[in-house]
Amino acid sequence: MHLFDLTDRVVIVTGASSGLGDQFARALHAYGAKVIAVARRRDRLDALAQACPGLDARTLDVTDDEGCARLVADVLDTYGRIDGLVNNAGVGAPIPAIEEDLDDFRRVLDVNVTSVFHLARLVAPGMLAAGRGSIVNIASIYGLGSTYPVGDASYTASKAAVINLTRDLAGQWGKHGVRVNAIAPGFFRSEMAEELFTNERAHKRISQGTPMRRTGAPGELDGALIFLLSDASSFVTGQTIAVDGGWSTH
Numbered sequence: 001m002h003l004f005d006l007t008d009r010v011v012i013v014t015g016a017s018s019g020l021g022d023q024f025a026r027a028l029h030a031y032g033a034k035v036i037a038v039a040r041r042r043d044r045l046d047a048l049a050q051a052c053p054g055l056d057a058r059t060l061d062v063t064d065d066e067g068c069a070r071l072v073a074d075v076l077d078t079y080g081r082i083d084g085l086v087n088n089a090g091v092g093a094p095i096p097a098i099e100e101d102l103d104d105f106r107r108v109l110d111v112n113v114t115s116v117f118h119l120a121r122l123v124a125p126g127m128l129a130a131g132r133g134s135i136v137n138i139a140s141i142y143g144l145g146s147t148y149p150v151g152d153a154s155y156t157a158s159k160a161a162v163i164n165l166t167r168d169l170a171g172q173w174g175k176h177g178v179r180v181n182a183i184a185p186g187f188f189r190s191e192m193a194e195e196l197f198t199n200e201r202a203h204k205r206i207s208q209g210t211p212m213r214r215t216g217a218p219g220e221l222d223g224a225l226i227f228l229l230s231d232a233s234s235f236v237t238g239q240t241i242a243v244d245g246g247w248s249t250h
């Protein structure tokens, strides 16, 4: 139990207003962490805070550079340190490359990659000074391969970038005790993934393409997240853990 203990760890979770981020915030709260839950939709964050007494909900657009800097400064002011960062906020919607314009492509990269780098860089100085800290970036199995037959160039490019950004930051900060890892989820029901669950053909395709013959259930990413944020993974850095029922094996 002690290995996975997160009591009083100060952890920022982005994209906590729905889907995986909402579940991550609830799981970390249940494990005793001081969770700072971040997203744009205030009503969703308020509902989360009501369900998790003591959870600290903050409104933020992760592409707002100054807002990110203010958030990290405020959290440091309030708690004195940041032990963990979960870069989970993300966007993506399938679109043929021929129809995706440059502004849309750049917007996806901005949310899914640039904000991950920016927030990691903002929390790093405190972690490096403390000689400890864990950053977990939420990538995707689509960062390990293409979305074929779907088509979503900006999304796959962004998630592959997250995986290699994770490796590079791990290489730069490892000697100071700051670990950077990623999780590559398979298919989990969320606002972003809704179409895959309501469209019968799509759901059949992803279920049958998964060796475990099903999609992920709510909470099935919690184990990997708690492992990576806790001392249980104290010698693990630069890694991407696929939690995907085996999808990435083919």
Ligand SMILES: NC(=O)c1ccc[n+]([C@@H]2O[C@H](COP(=O)([O-])OP(=O)(O)OC[C@H]3O[C@@H](n4cnc5c(N)ncnc54)[C@H](OP(=O)(O)O)[C@@H]3O)[C@@H](O)[C@H]2O)c1
Pocket: 014, 015, 016, 017, 018, 019, 020, 021, 038, 039, 040, 041, 042, 044, 060, 061, 062, 063, 088, 089, 090, 091, 092, 111, 138, 139, 140, 141, 184, 185, 186, 187, 188, 189, 190, 191, 192, 193
């Ligand atoms: N579901 C899956 O099967 C799956 C698989 C692999 C990877 N992922 C990854 O998991 C992460 C969570 O996605 P999800 O599936 O849970 O989708 P979701 O339900 O659509 O959640 C996306 C979250 O990101 C937040 N967000 C988006 N843009 C933001 C911005 N500019 N600033 C701040 N927050 C922003 C949203 O909050 P607001 O709109 O309130 O700001 C929301 O909380 C994403 O990185 C996604 O790529 C999901």
